[in-house]
Amino acid sequence: MADSVRAWHPEVPGIREVLHATFSQHAYPAHVHDDWTVLLIDDGAVAYALDRAGHHAVPGTVTLLPPQIPHDGRTAVAGRPFRKRVLYLDREWLPPTSEVAAAREPALRDPRAIGIVAGIHEALRAPGDALAAECGVLALADLARASADGSRLLRTASDAPLARRLRQMLDDRVDESFTIAEAARLLGTHPSHLVRVFSRSYGIPPHRYLTALRVDRARQLLRAGLPAAEVAARAGFHDQAHMSRHFRRVLGAAPGTFAA
Known part of the structure; x- marks a missing residue:
């Protein structure tokens, strides 16, 4: 399997960079980041040392690597590639006390964390859902803080x-x-x-409330006979494809179903 890397900077507060990668041969030497690294493994496994202590990143957990702590990384199973998705988040995303806790135990095992991180990446796939990604980053911070101090969610x-x-x-x-x-x-x-x-x-979180408002407004405009492209713009969607995606998710039908 050939190595592949895709990286970009979304216009979402708190997110510095997003990286999706598959590696079969590459091994990361020891290095540091200025930001928080939120690692999701989709396939395979990664063996890494964080602050000279050995760990594994595997599917079913979210790994939090704190800023300025040296770490490396390589496939945990010789000859088997690993596929990962990574968020690089502002250092201020979590307080300094969380950096100490994450250096000691970087695996975030709360099952809700997987859904939140996967949801952030899903929201970043196409323009228009930046608010959903931002809300996800804030929700993940609550989980991480609760995990760091051993308490329930605030x-x-x-x-x-x-x-x-x-x-x-x-x-x-x-x-x-x-x-x-x-x-x-x-x-x-x-x-x-x-x-x-x-x-x-x-x-309901703010981004879902706003999406529901937009879907409802768009449905009314379609029934009034306006063209779909104009409806998408007037209802606040990024484009017609963005509107169609949320119509199917919320209403289970394409926008054309509601057109006059």
Whole structure:
């Protein structure tokens, strides 16, 4: 199997770089990153040393490699390639105390972590779902912090006024592109807190609420007889393909089903 590497920088707050790679021969020498490395193994296994201690990264776990800690990497099974997906996240993504915990135990074994990281990569596959990726990064930080201190997920006290303010912002700006980081600055709070409060109040994360609003608006515009390309733009989707993907996910049917 030939080695392959794809890397890019998405316009998502907190994500510095994304890398998808398959390696059959390459072995990483000891090196460091300025950022957090979030590693998901899809096939095979990786043997690596982190701060001179040996570990394995395997499917079914998320590996967190802290900034500035030397690590290497190679296939764990001679002759068998490994396939991985990697997120490089801002150093400020987690507090310094989490760096110490991750250096000691880099495997995040909470089964929810796999779904969150896979969801982030899915959201990054095509333009238009940056808000979903951003919310995923914030949710993963909550899991990682809870794992680092051995506690349950932070239970956010109810803050209905703050949740309502974000909901009003989403309602008013359904056709605009903006980030949770921008919303948090406007509302005077931290992005992670804003997502937790909204999700607790309405039972759905902000990006899914916004997508549902857009699908509903698009359905109404299609029934009014507007062309699909115009509907996608007016409903806040990146393009027609982006609209179609979410129509199928939310409603189980293509947009044309609802056209006048």
